[in-house]
Amino acid sequence: xxxxxxxxxxxxxxxxxxxxGIPGHQDLRRLLTVALGRWDALDGFVxxxxxxxxxxxxxxxxxxxASTLPVSGWRSALEGLLLGSENLLQxxxxxxxxxxxxxxxLPPALRKLVHILPSYAEDAFASADAIIVFGRDExxxxxxxxxxxxxxxxxxxxxxxxxxxxxxxxxxxxxxxGIVQDLVEYDQAGCLSPQCxxxxxxxxxxxxxxxxxxxxxxRARLDPIPRRPEEAAKIREARTMARALGWPLWEDGDGLQxxxxxxxxxxFQPTCGHRVLYLDKVPRERxxxxxxxxxxxxxxxxxxGRVPLSVxxxxxxxxxxxxxxxxxxxxxxxxxxxxxxxPLVDLIRWVDWEGPHPPERRKTTRFPS
Amino acid sequence: MAKExxxxxxxxxxxxxxxGRAQWAKSLQSLAAEDDRGFxxxxxxxxxxxARQVAPFGRLLQAAGGFPADWRTxxxxxxxxxxxxxxxxxxxxxxxxxxxTSGTTSPSPGRHALLDVDLYxxxxxxxxxxxxVPWETVxxxxxxxxxxxAPHSSLSAMFGFWSEQSAHSAHFWIQDGHLDQxxxxxxxxxxxxxxxxxxxxxxxxxxxxLIDRHEEPPLCLPRGSFLLETGGFKxxxxxxxxxxxxxxxxxxxGICAEEIWSEYGMTELSSQAYAQGAEGIHxxxxxxxxxxxxxxxxxxxxxxxxxxxxxxxxxxxxxxxAIQTQDEAIAARDGFRLLGRSADLPxxxxxxxxxxxxxx
Numbered sequence: 001x002x003x004x005x006x007x008x009x010x011x012x013x014x015x016x017x018x019x020x021g022i023p024g025h026q027d028l029r030r031l032l033t034v035a036l037g038r039w040d041a042l043d044g045f046v047x048x049x050x051x052x053x054x055x056x057x058x059x060x061x062x063x064x065x066a067s068t069l070p071v072s073g074w075r076s077a078l079e080g081l082l083l084g085s086e087n088l089l090q091x092x093x094x095x096x097x098x099x100x101x102x103x104x105x106l107p108p109a110l111r112k113l114v115h116i117l118p119s120y121a122e123d124a125f126a127s128a129d130a131i132i133v134f135g136r137d138e139x140x141x142x143x144x145x146x147x148x149x150x151x152x153x154x155x156x157x158x159x160x161x162x163x164x165x166x167x168x169x170x171x172x173x174x175x176x177x178g179i180v181q182d183l184v185e186y187d188q189a190g191c192l193s194p195q196c197x198x199x200x201x202x203x204x205x206x207x208x209x210x211x212x213x214x215x216x217x218x219r220a221r222l223d224p225i226p227r228r229p230e231e232a233a234k235i236r237e238a239r240t241m242a243r244a245l246g247w248p249l250w251e252d253g254d255g256l257q258x259x260x261x262x263x264x265x266x267x268f269q270p271t272c273g274h275r276v277l278y279l280d281k282v283p284r285e286r287x288x289x290x291x292x293x294x295x296x297x298x299x300x301x302x303x304x305g306r307v308p309l310s311v312x313x314x315x316x317x318x319x320x321x322x323x324x325x326x327x328x329x330x331x332x333x334x335x336x337x338x339x340x341x342x343p344l345v346d347l348i349r350w351v352d353w354e355g356p357h358p359p360e361r362r363k364t365t366r367f368p369s
Numbered sequence: 370m371a372k373e374x375x376x377x378x379x380x381x382x383x384x385x386x387x388x389g390r391a392q393w394a395k396s397l398q399s400l401a402a403e404d405d406r407g408f409x410x411x412x413x414x415x416x417x418x419x420a421r422q423v424a425p426f427g428r429l430l431q432a433a434g435g436f437p438a439d440w441r442t443x444x445x446x447x448x449x450x451x452x453x454x455x456x457x458x459x460x461x462x463x464x465x466x467x468x469x470t471s472g473t474t475s476p477s478p479g480r481h482a483l484l485d486v487d488l489y490x491x492x493x494x495x496x497x498x499x500x501x502v503p504w505e506t507v508x509x510x511x512x513x514x515x516x517x518x519a520p521h522s523s524l525s526a527m528f529g530f531w532s533e534q535s536a537h538s539a540h541f542w543i544q545d546g547h548l549d550q551x552x553x554x555x556x557x558x559x560x561x562x563x564x565x566x567x568x569x570x571x572x573x574x575x576x577x578x579l580i581d582r583h584e585e586p587p588l589c590l591p592r593g594s595f596l597l598e599t600g601g602f603k604x605x606x607x608x609x610x611x612x613x614x615x616x617x618x619x620x621x622x623g624i625c626a627e628e629i630w631s632e633y634g635m636t637e638l639s640s641q642a643y644a645q646g647a648e649g650i651h652x653x654x655x656x657x658x659x660x661x662x663x664x665x666x667x668x669x670x671x672x673x674x675x676x677x678x679x680x681x682x683x684x685x686x687x688x689x690x691a692i693q694t695q696d697e698a699i700a701a702r703d704g705f706r707l708l709g710r711s712a713d714l715p716x717x718x719x720x721x722x723x724x725x726x727x728x729x
Contacts, residue, residue: 227665229663229664229665229675229676230664232664232665233664233677233695236664236667237447237449237693237695240429240444240446240447240450240693241447241449241450241453243428243429243432244425244426244428244429244446244447244450244454245425245428245450245453245454246424246425246428254665254666254667256665
């Protein structure tokens with residue numbers, strides 16, 4: 001199957017799964033073009049320097065998927081399919097339904113390239129040319145240790161995102177709706193979900209919190225989500241901690257839908273998730289030290305208005321790979337550099353043909369002496 | 370103890386003096402298990418004093434609507450709060466001992482400051498005695514470091530108190546982080562030959578190398594021996610169900626399940642609960658009580674329902690008496706069936722958690 005044929009077959013899937021953030025044909029083609037220089041470089045030799053080159057995709061990719069959200073697994077499988085690889089998906093129980101649904105949505109020719117594995121499969125792992133792991137450091141280390149030197153290994157370890165609004169003085173409903181959108185999507189469980197909202201001391205924190213509380217209340221009224229006991233325990237703990245420490249708190253009571261806490265901590269601490277958003281007042285001169293625990297773990301930063309150069313540079317130093325408008329944190333563009341990498345590139349191996357003409361497709365090619 | 374106008378014992382200046390603390394210990398030890406009014410009276414008195422002295426606890430009471438009507442309405446402080454703040458009643462005094470939580474490389478472990486260990490010494494020994502753990506009648510072998518080697522471990526301290534108060538020999542078998550399996554095996558074989566009963570006590574995880582030691586034949590510990598495990602496995606690299614764990618212990622040490630005790634305590638507390646056998650119900654001593662709270666509603670679970678353990682420990686005089694844990698248990702008529710650490714939510718994929726930060 002050529003790249004064009006795969007794109008043709010994958011495009012309808014992209015519209016059925018909008019969470020993938022790839023609207024259709026053009027973006028699939030662009031993904032290949034950005035990664036390979038030419039979208040058809042997997043199909044045959046293309047001009048390269050004074051000779052010719054061809055991209056070689058892994059024959060099979062073993063994906064170790066995350067248990068919280070399906071979207072990273074869908075995207076990983078989609079990219080594997082775009083390359084024409086066979087995809088072996090080690091899928092945690094929590095995402096089994098979502099992955100089965102994804103596989104069922106594929107046309108038969110691509111479906112047979114996707115295999116869902118309920119647990120670690122040693123033979124499948126050993127046979128794969130590439131391994132992609134989503135998960136914690138321990139998970140990544142475990143699989144890295146199992147890899148052979150000749151296997152490509154890609155890991156997406158733990159990451160955190162945040163909102164930085166500087167000294168926002170007049171929070172608008174539009175801004176707050178954006179914050180709420182970033183917060184509630186995936187119940188704050190993804191690496192693109194903001195863990196906290198960082199403000200400078202001059203910011204209008206209380207009006208912002210009050211406006212946020214209003215919008216979150218409305219959102220919870222229209223679209224409440226059921227809570228599991230484990231989630232409830234964590235939310236209640238965060239609230240009780242805030243009360244005990246005297247931190248201003250806004251919440252929805254026993255609904256357990258949302259919590260806002262104006263916190264005072266010497267350094268960043270993660271949220272327990274489930275729409276528990278911390279508002280942290282951090283002066284610019286203390287920002288680097290405050291964010292230090294995130295060094296190497298920062299993913300996306302949602303911003304509004306001007307971002308001073310010093311703050312931008314700080315985010316890049318801490319490992320951020322994305323700066324975006326508030327309200328769009330959960331919708332990265334198709335060509336997003338996930339963990340700072342160009343999509344697909346790391347999976348590809350190149351071979352060069354140094355003759356004056358590319359080799360013929362279906363015949364032996366005589367190499368000029 | 371002097372009385373305040375309210376009729377409660379006056380604590381000002383009392384609980385920071387050895388005599389006052391000894392008097393308090395006596396009051397606790399004279400409580401009967403079914404003495405609700407006595408428990409309530411002491412709990413509210415302690416609560417009142419601690420609310421004045423420990424600001425976070427005072428704030429919680431205020432947020433909960435003021436002073437509680439009875440011990441069941443005292444708002445429990447999250448165990449996690451011991452990592453964020455020093456909850457210490459005696460401002461300006463130096464704590465004689467600070468116990469710290471372990472099990473994580475956290476830069477900020479939970480810290481429990483005690484003005485003195487006198488009350489901890491008294492209740493941890495008496496609590497085990499009342500539960501029926503026969504620690505005074507056997508040679509003791511502890512699968513933990515000694516209190517000298519681990520001065521911040523409340524468990525080592527407790528076993529140290531037992532060894533001080535026992536007429537029998539006691540040995541701590543973890544040194545420099547390593548369990549001296551050979552030495553322990555030799556000591557146990559000697560005890561078996563001499564027919565001297567022993568008590569082996571350690572964290573559940575410390576038992577694993579002993580269970581896994583298949584190259585050596587099982588022992589048959591002398592009659593009167595007991596095993597005591599504490600801590601559970603959840604969240605560790607190896608998980609083992611409690612029935613499987615107990616079966617393995619029975620097979621390895623030639624002992625019946627009823628001779629295996631489960632201790633449930635924590636750094637932030639002074640008292641412990643004990644259960645006997647794999648299916649045992651954990652029971653507290655009369656000076657400590659446990660509520661099982663439904664995290665969805667915040668209310669007490671009914672018998673048979675699962676919830677989270679919240680303690681009211683009258684021996685926790687130097688910090689706060691009411692503590693909310695993240696440990697799951699099923700409420701029972703006269704205690705609770707401990708399930709262990711609340712199952713963490715599914716791994717958060719690429720999203721960061723506090724544990725991730727601590728381990729990175």
